[in-house]
Amino acid sequence: MVQSLIDHGVEIIFGLPGGQAIPIYDALYDRKDLINVLMRHEQGAAHAADGYARATGKVGVCLATSGPGATNLVTGLATAYMDSIPVLAITGQVRTTALGKDAFQEADITGISLPVTKHNYLVKDAKDLPRVIAEAMYVASTGRPGPVLVDIPIDVSFAKFDYEPVTEVNIRSYSPIQGESITEENLNAAAKMIAESERPVLYAGGGVVLAGASEELLALSEKTHILVANTLLGKGAIPETHPHSLGMLGMHGTAYANHAVDKCDLLIAVGARFDDRVTGKLAAFAKRAKVIHIDIDAAEVAKTVTPDISIVGDCKRVLSLLLDKVEPRGETEWNKQIKQWQQDFPLHCPSDDSQLYAQCIIERLWEHTKGEAIIVTDVGQHQMFTALHYKVTKPRRFLSSGGLGTMGYGFPAAIGAAMGCPDLPVFAICGDGGFQMTLQELAPSLEYKVPVKIVLLNNRYLGMVRQWQELFYNKRYSGVNIEFQPDFKMLAEAYGCVGIRIDKMSEVDAAIEKAMEINDRPVILDFHTAREENVFPMIPAGESIEQMMVNRPK
Amino acid sequence: MKPMQHTITVLVENKPGVLARVSSLFARRGFNIESLAVSVTDDPTMSRMTIVVLGDDSTLDQINKQTNKLIDVIRVIDYSEVPILDRELAMIKVAAENSARAEIMQIVDIFHAKIIDISPATFTVEVTGNTDKVDAIERLLEPFGIKEMVRTGKIAIARGTHTAIS
Ligand SMILES: Cc1cc2nc3c(=O)[nH]c(=O)nc-3n(C[C@H](O)[C@H](O)[C@H](O)COP(=O)(O)OP(=O)(O)OC[C@H]3O[C@@H](n4cnc5c(N)ncnc54)[C@H](O)[C@@H]3O)c2cc1C
C-alpha cells in the first residue's frame, strides 16, 4: 500500500497511529521518501491533507487507525466533500473475520463516511490494494474532485503478496466527464446570448480554481469587459486587484457585486453551485437575468437554479472554446453603472484608533504581503472580514471551509498548505473560538518547523453567532462569551512557539514584520480586537438585496 | 408541479454495499422510494435495480443525475419516455370458508392467477401483473378476509428491441 502511494506521487501523509494501523506505520518506518507527519488529532490530519490539496492541487493524504481514529476524520472528510477537495483517507480496520462483531475499536467507517465521501472502499484482499489505491487516487482527483476513504483490515495490511504497480485505471461505472455537453451548438448559443446581453456578469466559483482555469476566465473577461464576481471559494479565480474584479458576492459580499448580480440581464456561472449563502432568497436572485451555467457536474445543473443554457464539462476547456466564439466588446454604460456602485459603496475600515479593528489588521497584512501569501481562514467573522478585505491575487492562495463552515479548519489546513508550499508565507487567520478547537497542532508545527503565522483576531466572542444574536435576537447573547480563555502569548511560549500580543493599531505593522522574519516555528499574533464589531455588508439569510445592511442598523 | 410516480432502472456493480449507497443517497436527498426490486443480471458482475419513485420532474432529474454520480452505478435508465412492460408478483393468503371457495376460484381464474396452497380455512393465491392488476385482485379478495399478503417491488423492461445494456 505504501509503495502504491509513492508510485502515485504521494510525498506526505498526515496521520496518527493506533493498533489496527500499526502494520501500515511499520511499513512507513522504512520509507524515508514519504514524509509521515504525526498530527495530534485525526481531525487535524484530515484538515492538513485538505489544506495541502487546496494549496498544491495534488491529492492530500491522511491516515488514522480504526474506530475512534477513523471517526475523528469524519469532520475533515465532510469539509473536503462540501468543497470538492481531493483527499485520500486511509483507515485501519479490525481483521476481516471480526468485522461486524463489535470488535474492539470497530466502527463501520465505510458506512459512516458514505454521505461525506465521493466514494469509499473496504479492502478484504491484500492483492486488491494496488488497484484500490490507484482507483481511489483517480476518483478523488478527476471530474468533480472529492474525498475517498480506503478502509484496510489489519490482516490485509499484514498480508504479504507480490506487488505489481497499477498505472492504468479503468472503472466501467465511472467517467469523470459523465453527462458532458460541450457541443458546438451549446457554445454558439452561449456566445450569442452573451453578444445579445446588455448587462452581463460573470459569477466565478471554486470550480475555476479547481480546474486551473484562471487564465481563460481572465481572458474572457478582458475580451468582453464582463466583470467578475467571485464566491468565497472562487477567491483568486481572477486577481481581486484587477479592475474587472467585483470581489465576493453573496450574504457578506460587496454591495457592488450584489447590485451587479441583482440588476444584470445575463449571469454566467462558472464552476459555482448557487449556494444559498450566495443566492439568498431564490425567487429574488438575479431575477432579471438569463443564466448560463458551466459546471463539470451535471447534477449541479438545475439543482437550485434552472439555467437557460448549461454546458457540462471542465470549465478550463469550455472557457477556452468559448473565448474563440465570443465577440470582443468594450466598456458600456453597464460598466459605468457598476463603477458608480463601487464608488457609492466602498469597503471601509473603521477609522478610530482607540480600538483594534480586524478589517484594518487584514488590510495591513495585505500591504505586507501584497496579496501574494497563502491565506487560510477559520470560520466566523474573521473569515468574512478576510474575504472582503484581503484581495487575493492568485488561485490556490486563499483556503477556507465554505460549504461545511468548519470551525477548527484554519490552523491545521495552514500546516498542510505550508508543508505543500514551503516557499510561500502562510497565514492562518483564526477566531479565538475556532483556534481553540485545533490548537493542539502547534506541537507538530514546531516539530516539523512549519512557520505558520497565526493571526488570531481575538474578540473574546463567538463573534459570528453574537452578530446574529445582536441583529436578529434582540442582543440576547447566549452561549457566545468566551472571555474565559488562555493567554495566547503564554500558550505559544508553552509550546515553544513565539507569541505576540497586540492591542493598538500602532503595534500592528511591527508585529506582522516580526512574524514574517520567523521561519522555523509558528507565531501567534494575538490581536485583541473590538469585541462587538460586525461584518457588513450583510444580507440576512433567505432575504434579497433589498434587505442588505451596509452599516449597523440604528 | 404535482409529484408523479416514475420507474427507473439502475444498473450497478454486483458488489457488497451497493444497495446501501443507493438507499443512503435517496434518504439523504429526500427522494421517496415507493418500491425497490434488486437482483443480479445475466451478467453476474452486474445487478439491476428497478426503483419506483415519487416526485415532480425536477426531482426526477436530480434523482437520475445524483444516482448516476455514484461510482458503482453503471447506468440509470429513466423509463418515463419509453413504452415498458412492468410486473409485480403478490402472494395473498385469503380466508376461504367452504361457501366462499367457488367464488374465490372464479376471481383467481379471471385474473389468470393461481392457487398455490390450500388449507381447510385458507387459499394462498399467486398473482403477477402490473400494479393495477395486483391492486384490483387485492380489492376483490379483501371482502373474504386477507390474512396475509406479500408483494414484490415492480420490475420493468422496455418493449421492443430497446435494451438497458447497450
Ligand atoms: C460564515 C460563512 C459565510 C459565508 N458567506 C458567503 C458569502 O457571502 N458569499 C459566498 O460566495 N460564499 C459564502 N460562504 C461560502 C458558501 O457557503 C459556499 O461554500 C460557497 O459559496 C460555494 O462556492 P462555489 O459556488 O464556488 O462552489 P464550490 O463549493 O467551490 O463548488 C465548485 C463547483 O464547481 C464545480 N467544478 C469543480 N471542478 C470543476 C471543473 N474542473 N470545471 C467546472 N466546474 C467544476 C463543482 O461541480 C461545483 O459545482 C460562506 C461560508 C461561511 C462559513
Ligand SMILES: Cc1ncc(C[n+]2csc(CCOP(=O)(O)OP(=O)(O)O)c2C)c(N)n1
Ligand atoms: C465546528 C463548528 N461549531 C460551531 C459552528 C457555528 N459557528 C459559526 S461561526 C461561530 C463563531 C466563531 O467564533 P470565533 O472562532 O471566535 O470567530 P469570530 O466569529 O469571533 O471571528 C460559530 C460558533 C461552526 N461553524 N463550526
Ligand SMILES: [Mg+2]
Ligand atoms: Mg471570536
